[in-house]
Amino acid sequence: MVLPTLDKPVGQCLTNLRRPGGLGKDPERAQRRAEQLAAVDPDWNPGALGWTVDWQRHYTGLTLLLEGGAGLEEIVPGVTHRGDDIGRWLARQRRDWARLNTEQQHRLGEMGVKPVARPQKTATRTNTKTGATKGSxxxxxxxxxxxxxxxxxxxxxxxxxxxxxxxxxxxxxxGVWAANQRARRDKLDAAQLSMLAALGLEWAA
Incomplete structure (x- = not known):
């Protein structure tokens, strides 16, 4: 979609507006513009709400699937919306529920989404736990x-x-840390990959 008056793609325009200073240098004007955008879509700037644009897109996809008549139990990995695997994303939200912020949990909870029950972990030996804790x-x-x-x-x-x-x-x-994680992704465990995938890093999914 292209904005008729600006002749720019909507997505690129929003990306520019979301950046620091994207609404202009004048604080009052920036506030007015933010209010105007919020009137169109209260969630126009996901970063200010505590989640990524990628999370927002998948959340919207889940909403539309449910509104279209799909049940939560039907949205499994492989179920997509506009190319996004909503089923796989939903499974990650359930699995990594504790890493979501309060508003994310509230929104998903209103849809009936619940966290996956995790089995209680057994105690590990002290000498191995210390090293694991540092890395963790x-x-x-x-x-x-x-x-x-x-x-x-x-x-x-x-x-x-x-x-x-x-x-x-x-x-x-x-920057260095993120590059190192990608370079050594084969050495990351499933929990670590899940945490990175939840942030929207496609290579970790």
Missing amino acids: DAFTRGVAALQQYIAREGTTVVSRSHVERLPDGTEHRT
């Missing part, structure tokens, strides 16, 4: 940094030189 903490920190970047920028593309400043004031070499 580093990975979780990287995911948090990348999630913050995606929520702000609205894209999963991050330059290798990018450094993300975390809420605690520390800096994280998110």
Whole structure:
């Protein structure tokens, strides 16, 4: 679709508007523009809501499938909407429910989506747990940094030189970390791949 007055693709136009300063440098004008866009679609800027454009697109696809008469039990991996595998995405949301924010959980819950019940984990030996915890903490920190970047920028593309400043004031070499995860994807476990796929990284799905 092309905006008739701007002669630009709607998707590209919205991507530009979502970027920092995309609504203009004047704060009052930017606020007015944001209000006008929200009047058309309250979810026009997913990053400000705490999720990615990719998540928003799949959520919309799920909504349309349900409105079209499909039941949740029918939306399994392989069921698509406009090329997106909504079934596989839905399975990830159920599996990674704890990683969704409150609003995401609320919206999916209103549709009847519930998290997958997880079996209780058995205790591991202390000497192996310590090493695993260190690696897990580093990975979780990287995911948090990348999630913050995606929520702000609205894209999963991050330059290798990018450094993300975390809420605690520390800096994280998110660009290098993201590149390393992709290079060593064969060594990542299923849970780690699921976390990255949930952020919209197609190579991890």
